[in-house]
Amino acid sequence: MGYLAFDRDAVDTLRLALQRSIDALGSMRLTDAAARTSAQRIDRAVRDLSGWTTTMRGITACVALAEYRPVGKLDGADPLAAAIEWMLDDGRQVVTDPLGNGIGDPYLAAQSVGVVLHDVDIEDLSTGELERISRLLDEVLTTDAGRWGFLNGLRGGDLAELFARFQHAEEMERHATQGEPSEKLAALATVLGHIGFVHGEVADTADLDLDGILGDLEPYIAAQVLAGMDLPPAEFGRLAYDVIARDLADPYSADDALVTYIFPPLAADILFPVIAPDAERSREFTRQTLSGDLDVLLASADEARSLVGTIVFNNLDPELTDPRAAGTIVIPILEHLVNDPDLVDAIPDRDLAWTGELLLRFPFNFAGDFNDWEGLWGPALSQASLLLIINNDEAMKIVNGGAAAIYASLGDLLGTAPMPTGLSPTDQRRWMKDRSDELVELLTNLQELEATLATLTRNDRIHDAERALDVWTTVVGTVISLLAGGAVTATGAGPIAGILVGEGANHAAGAATLALAKYFSDHHLPFAPPDLAQVASDTATTVDRKAVVLTAVMLAAAYDYAVTMGFVAPGSPPPPPDVHVAAEGAETICNGVDYSEQIDAWLETVRFIDGNDSAGRKILDAARAMNTGAIAAEHCADILNP
Amino acid sequence: MSTPSALAEELRGRARLLRSKAGTLHTNDIHRLPLRSGTSTWIGPSADRFNQVLGSAISSIDLAVDGLYEAAIDLERRAKAIEAAALATGPH
Numbered sequence: 001m002g003y004l005a006f007d008r009d010a011v012d013t014l015r016l017a018l019q020r021s022i023d024a025l026g027s028m029r030l031t032d033a034a035a036r037t038s039a040q041r042i043d044r045a046v047r048d049l050s051g052w053t054t055t056m057r058g059i060t061a062c063v064a065l066a067e068y069r070p071v072g073k074l075d076g077a078d079p080l081a082a083a084i085e086w087m088l089d090d091g092r093q094v095v096t097d098p099l100g101n102g103i104g105d106p107y108l109a110a111q112s113v114g115v116v117l118h119d120v121d122i123e124d125l126s127t128g129e130l131e132r133i134s135r136l137l138d139e140v141l142t143t144d145a146g147r148w149g150f151l152n153g154l155r156g157g158d159l160a161e162l163f164a165r166f167q168h169a170e171e172m173e174r175h176a177t178q179g180e181p182s183e184k185l186a187a188l189a190t191v192l193g194h195i196g197f198v199h200g201e202v203a204d205t206a207d208l209d210l211d212g213i214l215g216d217l218e219p220y221i222a223a224q225v226l227a228g229m230d231l232p233p234a235e236f237g238r239l240a241y242d243v244i245a246r247d248l249a250d251p252y253s254a255d256d257a258l259v260t261y262i263f264p265p266l267a268a269d270i271l272f273p274v275i276a277p278d279a280e281r282s283r284e285f286t287r288q289t290l291s292g293d294l295d296v297l298l299a300s301a302d303e304a305r306s307l308v309g310t311i312v313f314n315n316l317d318p319e320l321t322d323p324r325a326a327g328t329i330v331i332p333i334l335e336h337l338v339n340d341p342d343l344v345d346a347i348p349d350r351d352l353a354w355t356g357e358l359l360l361r362f363p364f365n366f367a368g369d370f371n372d373w374e375g376l377w378g379p380a381l382s383q384a385s386l387l388l389i390i391n392n393d394e395a396m397k398i399v400n401g402g403a404a405a406i407y408a409s410l411g412d413l414l415g416t417a418p419m420p421t422g423l424s425p426t427d428q429r430r431w432m433k434d435r436s437d438e439l440v441e442l443l444t445n446l447q448e449l450e451a452t453l454a455t456l457t458r459n460d461r462i463h464d465a466e467r468a469l470d471v472w473t474t475v476v477g478t479v480i481s482l483l484a485g486g487a488v489t490a491t492g493a494g495p496i497a498g499i500l501v502g503e504g505a506n507h508a509a510g511a512a513t514l515a516l517a518k519y520f521s522d523h524h525l526p527f528a529p530p531d532l533a534q535v536a537s538d539t540a541t542t543v544d545r546k547a548v549v550l551t552a553v554m555l556a557a558a559y560d561y562a563v564t565m566g567f568v569a570p571g572s573p574p575p576p577p578d579v580h581v582a583a584e585g586a587e588t589i590c591n592g593v594d595y596s597e598q599i600d601a602w603l604e605t606v607r608f609i610d611g612n613d614s615a616g617r618k619i620l621d622a623a624r625a626m627n628t629g630a631i632a633a634e635h636c637a638d639i640l641n642p
Numbered sequence: 643m644s645t646p647s648a649l650a651e652e653l654r655g656r657a658r659l660l661r662s663k664a665g666t667l668h669t670n671d672i673h674r675l676p677l678r679s680g681t682s683t684w685i686g687p688s689a690d691r692f693n694q695v696l697g698s699a700i701s702s703i704d705l706a707v708d709g710l711y712e713a714a715i716d717l718e719r720r721a722k723a724i725e726a727a728a729l730a731t732g733p734h
Contacts, residue, residue, distance in 0.1 A: 014675070014683055020671055024670055030663060034656065034660065045698075048698065097686045098687075098688075
């Protein structure tokens with residue numbers, strides 16, 4: 001037996017409108033022989049429609065037609081009758097329908113259930129009613145048409161809202177029964193479990209074939225269902241990956257006419273907001289994407305794409321105790337982006353701003369081989385990744401705003417704290433050696449990063465040359481200030497000024513640093529060496545001058561550090577100042593060569609403290625590594641033979 | 643016997659009438675009936691059946707409209723041909 005639910009006034013209105021149309025069509029006189037075919041088509045349409053006005057009149061007038069009998073209290077065991085019963089409360093009327101079984105088309109049937117569930121007060125439902133809902137859903141969610149119809153009936157597909165109301169009802173019931181199991185609680189759980197929402201304390205999800213349940217649903221619906229589920233994080237992450245991957249593979253598999261109900265958002269837009277706040281879900285989800293399709297992480301979301309960064313960073317140990325492990329996660333993601341410029345172009349800068357955070361966390365890993373990610377990637381990929389970040393306006397805002405963060409993360413690495421008391425002579429030597437090695441590594445990394453930036457700039461691959469300067473001032477400048485123990489601020493003149501005139505200038509290098517300070521002050525430069533401001537220049541002279549200025553700054557800072565740490569005797573001659581500021585007009589064609597020779601001569605005069613001379617020399621050699629005699633000669637050759 | 647000019651004008655008159663009928667048919671309210679026959683009005687097998695019939699009827703009407711426009715175009719083409727022939731064989 002079929003049923004027809006209807007709104008009396010609406011059907012009457014439809015009938016009258018239909019009659020007007022039929023009358024208008026019937027009044028057309030098409031006597032022209034040329035219009036014969038058209039006239040026949042109109043006649044056929046009128047003939048087909050005419051009988052329906054009578055049918056509609058019979059339905060609304062409650063005429064005792066044998067075919068359309070009014071329906072009263074229906075058998076509650078019939079799920080379709082249950083749906084219709086609620087429709088009665090909606091002011092509709094129900095009659096038997098001779099033209100089919102159930103309530104017709106699966107899509108419309110499911111839609112009617114959705115409408116009912118949208119309007120019903122779930123907390124008022126009885127156990128029996130909940131059981132009937134369960135059977136109803138069992139029936140309507142078995143076909144694609146039914147699932148779409150159900151979503152449509154929920155007025156815009158707000159399944160999440162439905163879940164929320166069910167969850168609230170479940171909580172109220174639990175409260176009413178002091179948490180004791182009840183038939184109604186069980187019925188609620190059955191309903192929720194049936195459509196995917198399973199509360200961990202009510203139903204055992206282990207008994208559910210979630211892969212099967214979600215796999216049978218359209219990705220969008222599956223995402224809605226999964227979003228409300230309280231599952232173990234690892235399982236959630238795995239299922240989320242599967243759902244989003246399916247959505248990405250075929251996002252518009254549904255009838256186009258239905259797409260308007262469901263897009264946007266995409267499945268990822270529903271799931272990312274419930275993945276990102278949970279570190280464990282994020283990790284499992286990321287793990288799945290790394291071993292599967294990284295587009296699921298990077299290209300599947302639209303509205304929620306800004307959460308990708310949060311998901312990625314949830315994988316990284318905040319203490320960075322294992323940066324190499326972080327590299328195994330970060331590098332494939334960066335590689336995926338670098339290899340897909342179309343994807344990067346399609347993503348607004350703000351949604352990739354998190355890559356700037358990566359640069360802040362791992363500043364030296366983007367340069368050369370002297371980093372924790374050695375062997376995980378090569379120079380081509382690291383440089384391309386650095387470019388990706390530098391050329392992103394929003395990422396650079398994060399980089400530029402992060403000097404203080406770098407300072408904090410590298411403070412421990414540098415280990416400028418005083419030597420602990422009570423150490424044995426052997427431990428003292430070990431402590432000193434460790435500090436020395438750290439500094440050498442840091443200086444090497446700084447120079448590698450600077451060299452990478454210089455290469456990228458010379459190759460003219462940075463769209464705005466000031467970007468390279470930004471990175472330099474944030475990363476290199478901050479670290480140098482750390483070396484010298486100067487006051488650090490995130491912006492403004494803090495870092496370099498700290499080197500030049502701060503507490504770090506208390507030692508023998510003061511003369512040199514003060515000379516540099518005067519130079520910067522005279523030229524109204526905030527904190528960066530002047531040559532870096534011309535970082536876009538691809539001339540060999542610029543490269544040579546920059547190497548000199550950088551070396552002078554680093555040598556001065558390293559010297560102060562060496563004195564502070566007891567590698568070099570106080571009062572030992574300070575390093576030579578940069579040739580540019582030693583005297584007016586002191587510049588030559590090849591400044592690097594001149595300066596390298598001055599450093600060589602100065603190194604002969606440095607008085608190292610007995611027992612620490614090896615470590616001290618290592619530090620100073622590392623500081624001048626950017627302007628060794630060989631490098632300076634290369635620069636000079638480039639200048640003379642451009 | 644009608645002159646070629648009068649015959650052409652007659653054909654054009656028929657074409658104008660057919661275009662007018664097509665316009666009237668095109669704006670018939672039947673095209674708006676699906677909006678009134680959705681699930682907020684009724685749900686059930688009969689509703690489904692009516693909507694199928696209605697969709698089919700609307701398709702027929704649309705085809706009728708197209709047929710009227712095509713017939714009008716054909717009549718105008720014939721009128722033009724008659725005038726052209728008259729011009730070619732007319733008095734020198």
